Amino acid sequence: MSASDARSVEPSHAAPLPGNPGEGRGGLKRPRPRFPALRRLLRDPVATFGLALVLFAVFVAIFAPWLAPYPEDAFESHILQRLRPPSAEFPFGTDNLGRDVLSRVILGTRSALLVAVAVVGASLAIGVPVGLVAGWRDGWLSELLMRVTDVFLAVPQLILALALGQLLAPGLTTAMLALALTYWPFFARTVYAETRRLRGALFVDALAGIGASTPRILLLHVLPNAAPAIVIRATIGMGFTILTAALLGFLGVGAAPPDPDWGLAVAEARQHLPEAWWFPTFPGLAILLLVLGFNLLGDGLRDIADPRLRRSRH
Amino acid sequence: MSAVLTRPLLSVENLAVHIRTDGGLARILDDVTLAVPKGGSLGVVGESGCGKSTLLRAILGILPRGATVPKGAVLFEGEDILSDHGASVRGRIGFIPQDPYLSLNPVFRAGDQILEVMRRHAPGRRRDHKEKLVELFRAVQLPDPGGALAKYPHQFSGGQRQRLLIAAALSCEPSLVVADEPTTALDVTTQREILVVLRQLIAERGLSLLFVTHDFGVLATVCDQVAVLYSGRVAETGPTRAVLDTPLHPYARMLLACHPDRATDLLGIPGTVPAATAQPPGCRFHPRCPQLHSGCPIEVPPMLPAGEGRAVACPWYEEAPRG
Amino acid sequence: MARYVLRRILLALPALFGLVLLTFVLTRVIPGDPAAALAGDSATPAQIAEIREKYGLDRPILEQALVHIRQVLTGDLGRSIFSGRPVTEEIAQRLPATLELTFAALFLATIIGIPLGLVAALNHNGPVDQIVRLLSVGGLAIASFWLALMLQLVFAMDLDILPLRGRVDVDLGLPPTVTGLLTIDSLLAGRFDQFRDAVWHLVLPAVTLCLPGLASIARFTRSGMLEMLQKDFVLYARAAGYGKFRLYAIYVLRNAVTVTVTQIGLLFGALISGAVAVEAIYDWPGLGTYAVQAILTADYKALLAVTLVVGVVYAVVNVLVDVAQALIDPRVAEDVR
Numbered sequence: 001m002s003a004s005d006a007r008s009v010e011p012s013h014a015a016p017l018p019g020n021p022g023e024g025r026g027g028l029k030r031p032r033p034r035f036p037a038l039r040r041l042l043r044d045p046v047a048t049f050g051l052a053l054v055l056f057a058v059f060v061a062i063f064a065p066w067l068a069p070y071p072e073d074a075f076e077s078h079i080l081q082r083l084r085p086p087s088a089e090f091p092f093g094t095d096n097l098g099r100d101v102l103s104r105v106i107l108g109t110r111s112a113l114l115v116a117v118a119v120v121g122a123s124l125a126i127g128v129p130v131g132l133v134a135g136w137r138d139g140w141l142s143e144l145l146m147r148v149t150d151v152f153l154a155v156p157q158l159i160l161a162l163a164l165g166q167l168l169a170p171g172l173t174t175a176m177l178a179l180a181l182t183y184w185p186f187f188a189r190t191v192y193a194e195t196r197r198l199r200g201a202l203f204v205d206a207l208a209g210i211g212a213s214t215p216r217i218l219l220l221h222v223l224p225n226a227a228p229a230i231v232i233r234a235t236i237g238m239g240f241t242i243l244t245a246a247l248l249g250f251l252g253v254g255a256a257p258p259d260p261d262w263g264l265a266v267a268e269a270r271q272h273l274p275e276a277w278w279f280p281t282f283p284g285l286a287i288l289l290l291v292l293g294f295n296l297l298g299d300g301l302r303d304i305a306d307p308r309l310r311r312s313r314h
Numbered sequence: 315m316s317a318v319l320t321r322p323l324l325s326v327e328n329l330a331v332h333i334r335t336d337g338g339l340a341r342i343l344d345d346v347t348l349a350v351p352k353g354g355s356l357g358v359v360g361e362s363g364c365g366k367s368t369l370l371r372a373i374l375g376i377l378p379r380g381a382t383v384p385k386g387a388v389l390f391e392g393e394d395i396l397s398d399h400g401a402s403v404r405g406r407i408g409f410i411p412q413d414p415y416l417s418l419n420p421v422f423r424a425g426d427q428i429l430e431v432m433r434r435h436a437p438g439r440r441r442d443h444k445e446k447l448v449e450l451f452r453a454v455q456l457p458d459p460g461g462a463l464a465k466y467p468h469q470f471s472g473g474q475r476q477r478l479l480i481a482a483a484l485s486c487e488p489s490l491v492v493a494d495e496p497t498t499a500l501d502v503t504t505q506r507e508i509l510v511v512l513r514q515l516i517a518e519r520g521l522s523l524l525f526v527t528h529d530f531g532v533l534a535t536v537c538d539q540v541a542v543l544y545s546g547r548v549a550e551t552g553p554t555r556a557v558l559d560t561p562l563h564p565y566a567r568m569l570l571a572c573h574p575d576r577a578t579d580l581l582g583i584p585g586t587v588p589a590a591t592a593q594p595p596g597c598r599f600h601p602r603c604p605q606l607h608s609g610c611p612i613e614v615p616p617m618l619p620a621g622e623g624r625a626v627a628c629p630w631y632e633e634a635p636r637g
Numbered sequence: 638m639a640r641y642v643l644r645r646i647l648l649a650l651p652a653l654f655g656l657v658l659l660t661f662v663l664t665r666v667i668p669g670d671p672a673a674a675l676a677g678d679s680a681t682p683a684q685i686a687e688i689r690e691k692y693g694l695d696r697p698i699l700e701q702a703l704v705h706i707r708q709v710l711t712g713d714l715g716r717s718i719f720s721g722r723p724v725t726e727e728i729a730q731r732l733p734a735t736l737e738l739t740f741a742a743l744f745l746a747t748i749i750g751i752p753l754g755l756v757a758a759l760n761h762n763g764p765v766d767q768i769v770r771l772l773s774v775g776g777l778a779i780a781s782f783w784l785a786l787m788l789q790l791v792f793a794m795d796l797d798i799l800p801l802r803g804r805v806d807v808d809l810g811l812p813p814t815v816t817g818l819l820t821i822d823s824l825l826a827g828r829f830d831q832f833r834d835a836v837w838h839l840v841l842p843a844v845t846l847c848l849p850g851l852a853s854i855a856r857f858t859r860s861g862m863l864e865m866l867q868k869d870f871v872l873y874a875r876a877a878g879y880g881k882f883r884l885y886a887i888y889v890l891r892n893a894v895t896v897t898v899t900q901i902g903l904l905f906g907a908l909i910s911g912a913v914a915v916e917a918i919y920d921w922p923g924l925g926t927y928a929v930q931a932i933l934t935a936d937y938k939a940l941l942a943v944t945l946v947v948g949v950v951y952a953v954v955n956v957l958v959d960v961a962q963a964l965i966d967p968r969v970a971e972d973v974r
Contacts, residue, residue: 046770151655154951158910159944162932163663243780247914250782251929266783270918273786274794284783291778299774374876404878411876416869421891421966430888431877466967482877 040304047300053293061110068103074260083276093278096268097258101278104260105286111261112290115176115245116238122180124234127187132218134188135195146192149185157182158244165253175254179241190233194226228305232298239294246287262287322349323522324373324407324490329386331368331377333590340590342368344546345386347617350490350539355516355523357537357554359530363587365546366526370494373524374409375400390490405435408483410493410512414475418467424475425463428482435486450481454511473504480512490522497532509535530570534558542566545587545598548617552624562620562631565599597628605630638963641970645959649952656948660941661705714942719934724942728924732946733817734804735916735923739908740818741843743901746850751897753851754858755890761863769855776852782914785845789918792841799841802920806834842919846911850904857900861893868892895966902958909947 041047065071078098086093092101134145152160161178168174198204199222207217248254249263257264262283269280331343343365350356360366371377373388375395388395390403400407411417418424425447432443444463451459454477467475476496483491493512497505513536516523525537533540534554541551542563550563561567585602588594594601600610607630617625680688689695693704708714714724757769793801805811805819812819812826820839823831865871866889874884909924916925924943931939963970 147651147655150652151659154652154656155659155944155948157906158913159928159940159947162913162928163937163940163944165932239778243778244910246780247782247910250780250914251917251932253932263780263782266780266786270786274790277790280783280786280790284780284787287780287783288775288778291780292775295774295778376872376875404876409873409876411869411873413869417873419870419874419888419892420968421895422888427874430879430883434878434880468968468971 037301037304041297041300044300044303046296047303050293050296050298050300053289054297057109057113057290057293060106061113064107064110068100068106070100070103071107073099073103074107075258077258083272083279085276086278092282093276095265095279096272096276101265101282104265105262105282107260108262108265108283108286109290111172111255111259112242112245112287115172115179116241118176119179119183119241119245120234120237122176123184123187123237124230126180126184127189128191128223128230130184130188131191132195132222135192136199136214136218136222145188149188149192152182152185153189155182158247161244161248162251162253165248170253170256172255172259175245175248178248179244183237183241186237187230187233190229191226194229195222198222198225228301232301232305235294235298235301239291239298242287242291242294321352323352323354323391324350324524325389326369326373327387327389329369329372329388330384331365331372331381332384333368333378333381335380335591337589338591341593342381342546342590343372344593345614346543346546346548348541348548348551350522350524352489353520353522354539355525355537356539356541357525357527357533358541358543359527359533360543361528361587363545363590364543365590366528366543367494369543370492370526372396373400373492374407375403405431405486406488406490408486408488408491410476410479410483410491410496412494412496413499414472414479414496415467415499417479418475420467422466423463424465424467424470424478428478428485431482432485447481447485450484451478453484453515454478454481456481472500473508476500476504476508477511480508480515484515484519484521488521490524491516492524493526495527495529498527498529505532506535512536530558542569545593546590547598548627549599550624550626550628551617552620553622556622556624562624562626563628564603564605564631568604605633638970641963642956642960645956649956653949653952656945656952657706657709658702660709660945661702663941663944709945714945715938717931717936717939719931719936719939724939727927727939728942728946731923731927734921735909735912735925737818737820738839738842738846738916738921738923739905739912741820741839742846742908742911743850743904745843745847746854746904747901749847750851750854751858751890751894753855754897755862755886755893757855757859758862758866758893759885766859769859773852773856773859776848779848781845781849781911782918784848785841785915785918788841788845800838802918804835804838804922805831806838809834842915842921845919846908846915849907849911850901853900853904854897857897858890858893861896862889865889865892891965895962895969898958898962898965902955905954906951909951 041051060067076099078094080098081094082096082098084090084094084098090100090102092105095101095104130145130149134142134149136142157179160182161175164178164181165174168177195218204217204221207221212221245254246261246263246266249261250267252267255261255264257268265283266280269276269283272279326346326348329343329346330341333340333342346365346369348356348358348369358366358369368377368381372383373390373395376399377383383396390407393402395403419427425444428447429440429443432438432447433440436443448459448463451462456462456474456477462470462478467478470478476499479496483493496512497508500508509532515521516536523536525533527533537554539551540554540557542549542557542561542565544565550557550561550566557566558570561570588598588601594611596609596611596613597603597615600606603610609629615627615629617627618629618631620626620631693701696704712725714728716722717724717727720727753769753772757766760766789801792799800806809828809831812822812828812831815822815825819835820832823829823835862885871884871889874888879888912921912923913925913928915921916923917929920926924947928940928943931937931943959969
């Protein structure tokens with residue numbers, strides 16, 4: 001988890017030091033290329049493939065009702081055409097209730113992405129402030145925050161999610177809450193480590209010396225510098241959340257029927273094996289591709305942020 | 315200088331080493347000829363970037379990936395080292411690296427690391443090897459030689475670690491010791507002690523020494539012959555005393571002139587060592603040379619004998635230096 | 638070294654204490670009225686009041702917390718609401734199965750992952766490296782429950798060369814319990830037919846469970862090796878004449894795996910989570926099936942006990958990892974901050 005150890009400490013270009021705007025770069029008039037990180041990412045074919053997968057999933061999620069051949073199959077069942085193998089009519093076959101698997105895979109993209117965004121967003125909202133405060137200050141508050149973080153990290157994520165899901169009413173909302181409650185410590189740790197690292201940096205001392213307030217330093221200077229590590233964490237967290245949410249769905253504490261959920265579909269398919277091989281295969285492949293997309297993207301971003309592991313070397 | 319006349323133990327003959335880089339082909343070494351006689355000691359001196367390290371790596375048979383040898387040979391006791399990447403001569407050439415801290419693996423006992431090399435190169439029982447190693451530790455004046463076997467590298471001081479590495483270099487009873495600026499990472503007092511130990515051991519055992527450095531002061535302590543390297547070529551060779559007292563090549567002259575104490579670094583010459591990918595034609599020193607002649611940028615100067623076993627790669631060396 | 642181990646254990650205690658508190662909070666605070674939850678949907682107010690008194694739920698919250706801590710410390714985790722048996726007994730019965738599965742998975746992940754990472758690093762940017770890279774990212778992207786179904790579909794249902802589910806063939810019987818790990822117990826009893834059967838049943842679950850671990854171990858070994866290969870001591874060792882195999886597979890690898898070992902500790906949490914799904918699909922009689930069954934029967938006592946036990950196992954594994962790291966790299970134990 002030391003993606004950022006080797007990076008040098010320098011202020012982000014997004015946040016020039018107050019009081020000396022543009023100074024020191026006066027002679028250089030050449031415009032900086034826009035989105036340098038994106039350019040570097042696109043130079044890596046594998047990471048580009050990851051980005052393409054993610055963008056494709058976002059596209060599918062947004063236009064799901066128009067892309068699905070049988071959008072009404074989200075809820076309707078057609079018992080007469082149950083468990084049909086893949087054909088021109090139903091490219092991915094039909095499920096145990098005669099619904100088009102392709103349509104349900106397409107419709108399921110939306111909830112998979114939604115869960116991931118919500119969980120990662122909520123984890124960020126808890127983890128980033130905790131990490132910032134604990135990393136910046138020394139003393140009992142910092143100690144307490146990090147000990148609490150450690151406790152949450154010591155509990156296996158899935159088990160805690162299951163326990164929570166059980167104690168509250170099982171359902172997609174509970175699953176999301178449980179996932180957020182178990183994922184925020186990873187952000188707290190990441191931001192904590194980054195803040196500690198930056199706290200000792202010269203430019204932070206300089207800012208404190210010219211009288212910048214603590215919130216100002218934290219929000220305008222420390223946070224932007226910690227951003228790469230946070231973005232990488234969040235990208236990998238998206239994939240991880242989709243996997244865990246699917247698992248919760250599979251175990252019956254996530255999405256509930258008749259929602260078109262990938263994990264749930266695999267669970268429903270279990271009783272119909274080995275005859276209906278297509279029924280679990282395609283939802284599972286959808287999970288694999290989307291998570292793979294996020295992981296490859298995160299991997300590529302990590303390579304950009306960590307020059308030590310950059311592949312272009314030698 | 316009778317030693318010079320006998321067949322050399324190590325000879326580098328017209329060696330060229332090229333490395334393919336992103337910036338183009340780097341001609342790191344170009345037509346380098348050197349010899350270390352049996353029982354003699356040769357110091358190779360030059361600024362950083364002159365090709366010292368590559369020369370060393372060629373001699374040790376560990377050239378980096380992407381390096382090619384378009385020309386020349388490295389002969390050790392008549393065997394070509396480059397043909398099998400040094401495999402056949404390992405154990406007969408002892409190597410003392412530059413940085414004693416980084417050269418030992420931190421997670422293995424220092425003694426075990428040396429014993430592993432002994433095991434590979436000298437048949438015998440481990441117990442005998444251990445005894446021999448303790449004896450060597452005593453010879454390099456390592457404190458508590460017996461206890462040192464069980465210690466990890468980080469439990470030694472910098473000077474002690476360098477003594478360890480000298481012991482390691484001697485552990486397989488080599489006939490030649492190759493040292494890569496072994497004292498640069500140490501403070502001045504320790505430097506002197508280490509050099510004294512090294513010189514004494516070399517003399518006692520009748521070994522030959524190839525010593526690479528950028529420090530003329532160190533050179534005078536341990537070497538009887540010297541070769542000045544500039545930008546991948548030999549500028550001047552000869553007995554150490556003579557070269558230090560009356561350097562002939564303009565480059566050597568400037569090096570020694572700008573540092574009268576002769577014991578510090580060599581950064582006092584205008585201009586810089588040219589990049590290995592963009593060597594100037596003719597004499598590679600001509601852009602920085604105060605005695606520039608019209609032929610210098612065109613013709614590569616040959617090594618010219620200059621008496622007393624000396625040789626200079628400059629046809630104008632007898633000309634008085636200009637202001 | 639002994640002092641270092643002791644310090645690691647002491648450092649693990651606060652997290653374990655926090656875990657006990659957390660389980661308390663989960664039972665007493667989150668469900669709103671735990672007595673009502675305990676009594677079930679059809680309970681009358683009188684029954685709820687009775688349960689409240691019986692479980693001490695009418696006492697001040699602080700007192701309840703102290704009672705809970707005392708119970709946990711004395712190993713009293715209550716009785717299963719589903720079976721009425723002590724939860725500790727049921728867990729003790731199932732823990733070996735889960736440990737056998739996770740150890741097998743960890744073993745596979747390590748003996749395949751480390752060489753893969755090593756070979757990838759030595760072929761940096763070569764075809765092998767690219768394959769390992771794809772594998773290490775892809776391995777973390779596969780849903781274990783889905784992979785389990787797919788493997789069942791192919792190897793058990795279609796090809797019929799491996800058992801579909803379970804841990805033993807009932808006809809062969811069980812070896813006398815010594816460690817609780819069937820592979821070891823059967824060998825101790827000299828029953829090779831039982832050993833073969835135990836391994837046979839272990840293959841699919843262990844392969845399924847090991848994949849994410851294999852992916853991360855290969856990945857961390859690879860990056861660790863790449864970093865170490867730049868070090869001066871590698872060059873020195875080459876010059877001194879280390880043998881090629883010994884140089885990479887022992888001399889350099891030992892440095893590279895220090896990072897990997899930490900990773901194995903972190904992986905353990907993921908392995909336990911994965912075990913829940915894998916056990917549920919392969920009908921493996923371990924903690925995972927127990928947890929799933931606890932969910933289905935709303936047996937929250939059992940579920941909390943599993944959380945606690947798994948948390949303790951996790952803490953123990955992490956102490957072991959720290960010790961292993963100190964054994965690999967002697968500087969770790971001496972680094973007194």
